[in-house]
Amino acid sequence: MNKLTLTEEDLEEIEPLLEDVAARYSCIEDPDLHRRAPVLARRLPAELLAFLEDHRLREPAALCVVSGFDVDETEIGPTPEHWQGSHISSPALRCEIFFLLCASVLGDVFGWATQQDGRIMHDVLPIKGHEHYELGSNSLQHLSWHTEDAFHPCRGDYVALMCLKNPDAVETMVCDAGDLDWSALDVDALFESAFTQMPDNSHLPTNSTSTGDPTIQRLRERSFKTIEAWNANPVERPVLFGDRLDPYMVLDPYHMKTDGWSERSLAAFTGLCDQIESRMKGVALEPGDCAFIDNFRAVHGRAAFQARYDGTDRWLKRLNVTRNLRGSRSWRPAADDRVIY
């Protein structure tokens, strides 16, 4: 893990920046804030900027954590029961701004029309009734390891998590591609377009609430249809890409269908999954920790836990970050629209 702990001086430097931004923007979903974030981020401490930039360019580890930001538990209040509406008059705005600015050093933040009502910043919290679903809001069931949004060609370069609360030190599980023994695996087979990947449950229309805007509503419905079509007719893709000696990965085994795969593909895939299972490491994020998971270099998941539903539950914020916003231009209504439809 690549880790930076903020110093007292860093925190003193960050505070006026956050106050300034919070005075100008009252909601983390303001598109103008997303547009300005990379410029505002230049006022972060030089050491932090250098750390994130080095992480982005050298890829020294699949996981990078910025720790030491102070989260005031009374200020942020109880963990919400659901992600819906949590961005409105959010008492966690100060934390959200810090998280957004750090993420904006690594790339451009974006969202999905089909996930958490098209919001850019998501909540990861346990939801009553979801205990056994394969969703980030589950609890009694562990969250199976995956590449974030593995099924989608526009998936992010990083999935970022900011911890607001984690009272039972529940572990986020991460496997770093750098810890795998590629020489023991059938890399060539894993580079073939032979692996069936389906969309994950977090993009299903079940949880979507309707917006007041008919154009957005129409685009969102079309987007749900595209994703449903990928469920009906799954796409076959490679599991590895990039450098054959030090590959990037994209896989979400829980949402993969192995029927019809050749014996060689299946054996190569099983070999990779077994190695990942055995080299997975747990990290219990602490309040204030901002974790940037390289979505090309790591797969990640979460251990099972018992939710409390009394306002003290584990609560993370999540951002998707891309290094190539233009790569998804045909999926977005305008050049500076961050939502993929």
Ligand SMILES: NC(=[NH2+])NCCC[C@H](N)C(=O)O
């Ligand atoms: N194996 C999986 N991909 N499970 C679903 C992942 C969780 C999903 N990203 C969410 O927002 O809830």
Ligand SMILES: O=C(O)CCC(=O)C(=O)O
């Ligand atoms: O809760 C965590 O630590 C990870 C969450 C996650 O992977 C997700 O929401 O997709």
Ligand SMILES: [Fe+2]
């Ligand atoms: Fe995830």
